[in-house]
Amino acid sequence: MGRSLVIEADGGSRGNPGPAGYGAVVLDPETGETLAEAAEYIGVATNNVAEYKGLIAGLRAAHALAPDATVHVRMDSKLVVEQMSGRWKIKHPDMKPLAAEAATVFPRVRVTYEWIPREKNKHADRLANEAMDAGKKGKKWEASASTADLDSRASAPPRVVGDAVAGAARARAALGRAVAEPLTLPDASEAEPAPAAATVGWGASADLGTPATFVLLRHGETALTPEKRFSGSGGSDPELSAVGRRQAEAVATTLAARGTIQEIVSSPLRRCRETADAVAARLGLDVRIEEGLRETDFGAWEGLTFAEVRERYPTDLDAWLASPKAAPTGGGESFATVARRVSTTRDKLLARYAGRTVLVVSHVTPVKTLVRLALGAPPESLFRMELSAASLSAVAYYADGNASLRLLNDTSHLR
Numbered sequence: 001m002g003r004s005l006v007i008e009a010d011g012g013s014r015g016n017p018g019p020a021g022y023g024a025v026v027l028d029p030e031t032g033e034t035l036a037e038a039a040e041y042i043g044v045a046t047n048n049v050a051e052y053k054g055l056i057a058g059l060r061a062a063h064a065l066a067p068d069a070t071v072h073v074r075m076d077s078k079l080v081v082e083q084m085s086g087r088w089k090i091k092h093p094d095m096k097p098l099a100a101e102a103a104t105v106f107p108r109v110r111v112t113y114e115w116i117p118r119e120k121n122k123h124a125d126r127l128a129n130e131a132m133d134a135g136k137k138g139k140k141w142e143a144s145a146s147t148a149d150l151d152s153r154a155s156a157p158p159r160v161v162g163d164a165v166a167g168a169a170r171a172r173a174a175l176g177r178a179v180a181e182p183l184t185l186p187d188a189s190e191a192e193p194a195p196a197a198a199t200v201g202w203g204a205s206a207d208l209g210t211p212a213t214f215v216l217l218r219h220g221e222t223a224l225t226p227e228k229r230f231s232g233s234g235g236s237d238p239e240l241s242a243v244g245r246r247q248a249e250a251v252a253t254t255l256a257a258r259g260t261i262q263e264i265v266s267s268p269l270r271r272c273r274e275t276a277d278a279v280a281a282r283l284g285l286d287v288r289i290e291e292g293l294r295e296t297d298f299g300a301w302e303g304l305t306f307a308e309v310r311e312r313y314p315t316d317l318d319a320w321l322a323s324p325k326a327a328p329t330g331g332g333e334s335f336a337t338v339a340r341r342v343s344t345t346r347d348k349l350l351a352r353y354a355g356r357t358v359l360v361v362s363h364v365t366p367v368k369t370l371v372r373l374a375l376g377a378p379p380e381s382l383f384r385m386e387l388s389a390a391s392l393s394a395v396a397y398y399a400d401g402n403a404s405l406r407l408l409n410d411t412s413h414l415r
Contacts, residue, residue: 002068004029007058008116009075010124011050014132016337020045021135023127023148024058026065029072034149036061039127041135047325047337051077052098054128055084059105071111076121078319078326081113088315092331118325123148210355211396213406214346215261216367217251217279217359219271220244221389228305232363233269233294234332235302240274247390247414248278254413255359256282263353266361267293275390276361287361292345295363299332324379335365335379342369350397370395374403390414 006029011022020043026036038057042050055073062071075081082088083099090096118125126148131141221244224231231238240248255261265288266276276287301309309317309329319326324335349358360370368382374395375381387393387409394407 002070002110003066005035005062005066005069005071007055007062007071007073008121008124009051009054009058009073010077010121010128011047011052011054012125012128012132013045013047013050013337014340015044016333016340017044017046019043019132019135020047020050021128021131021141022050022054022057023124023129023131024054024061025123025127025149026058026062034123035065037127037143037146037148039131039141039143039146039148041131041141043135046094047334048077048079048092048327049094049098050128051075051080052095052102054124055080056098056102056105058124059102059111063105069106069110071106073111073113074116074121075113076116076118076125076323076325078115078323081115082315082319084111085113115323118323209399211398211404212350212354213357213394213396214349214360214370215255215357216370216393216395217275217361218364218367218387218389218391219267219269219275219361220247220251222271224303225389229303230298230301230305230309230328232296232298232302232332234297234299237270239270244271244389245274245278248275250413251275251390251392252279252282255279260357261285261359262356263358264288264361265290265293265349265358267295267363267366269294269363272361272363276359279359279361290345290349292341292348293360293362293366296335296338296365297328297331297333299328300330301328301332321383335369335382338365339369339373339379342366343373346370346373367393371405371408374405385409 006027007024008027009022009024011020013020019041021039021041023039024037025034027033028035038061040057042053055075058073059071062069079088083090083095084102090099127146130146130148134141220240222231222238223241224238225244261283264276264280264285266272268289268291272293273287273289280287300313304312313329316329320328324339327334349360364387365382367387368385371385371393372379372381385408388411390411392407392410392413396404396406398404
């Protein structure tokens with residue numbers, strides 16, 4: 001009987017679809033020693049395609065080491081693990097040939113699959129990001145230059161309070177400090193520590209200037225809101241209900257009285273545009289549309305209640321609740337994809353509106369994501385926040401790259 005090998009694989013896309021890459025590592029199951037690594041930038045692709053290509057690369061690397069090996073694959077992609085284990089059907093046309101290719105590398109009886117949490121797949125994840133970083137520079141990933149193995153073994157240093165993720169470097173540049181190359185990973189679990197020079201909280205002595213402040217406004221109610229139905233960017237794009245229009249006017253009155261809003265940006269979806277327009281009319285400002293502020297695409301779940309999704313798609317729902325990389329049934333967006341989109345939009349707005357107070361009219365997931373990133377909280381925190389229709393939240397972004405949550409889910413203007 002051949003030797004046993006462990007494969008850890010991952011893939012990612014900065015845009016889904018967008019610039020994508022994969023990483024895979026072959027390990028000795030007894031010692032944990034790295035036996036082989038593989039990574040590649042693959043151009044524009046989706047997360048799932050990149051994950052499958054990472055799996056294939058890992059299997060081929062293992063086969064090159066020991067063609068008669070018994071292989072145990074560990075991935076944080078619930079989709080790939082369940083499909084390759086035969087428990088989920090493969091419906092997407094891009095996935096079928098990749099799954100078929102993966103199944104030919106070793107006999108099926110010699111390969112087992114296990115889902116692992118994202119934080120336990122750091123080696124492969126970092127390889128994938130090294131490949132994407134190299135591709136961004138027009139280069140190929142080189143094993144000799146990789147630090148993924150060392151990085152994954154090192155203990156994570158303590159992080160400072162605030163957003164130490166993708167937007168931190170760009171925030172510093174936008175607010176007049178030293179320019180730094182931004183990170184590209186949106187989730188707090190992947191964030192690097194903030195620079196040592198950054199000071200936080202009461203200990204800060206430097207004058208950081210006026211922060212850029214995002215006043216986050218969730219749109220007013222639609223007919224779907226009180227029924228608690230999934231209403232994303234892939235559904236019917238409903239208008240505000242009569243209640244929602246009254247809520248928008250109430251917000252407009254309150255914000256006009258405060259007199260602090262200098263700019264207004266909005267999701268392109270109708271319910272947000274109508275809410276933003278009500279405020280803009282009262283304040284005498286224009287509304288700028290930002291595509292990145294749109295709600296999650298909930299795929300086949302659009303228009304359904306949580307109970308209806310649980311009844312029709314129980315396995316997909318469990319996967320979605322368990323992993324930020326799992327997408328809703330029918331090709332919707334994962335929370336990881338939304339986080340990348342939202343953080344990119346945040347960075348753009350920070351660069352454009354340095355030191356200004358901006359009303360950001362958006363939806364539940366983008367607003368919660370901005371709050372989560374500001375706090376450095378894990379993806380599961382999205383399920384632990386309440387965000388009412390027409391509620392106000394606020395985040396201030398400082399020159400040292402840190403962020404401060406000033407307000408969350410304020411509905412006092414509606415009472």
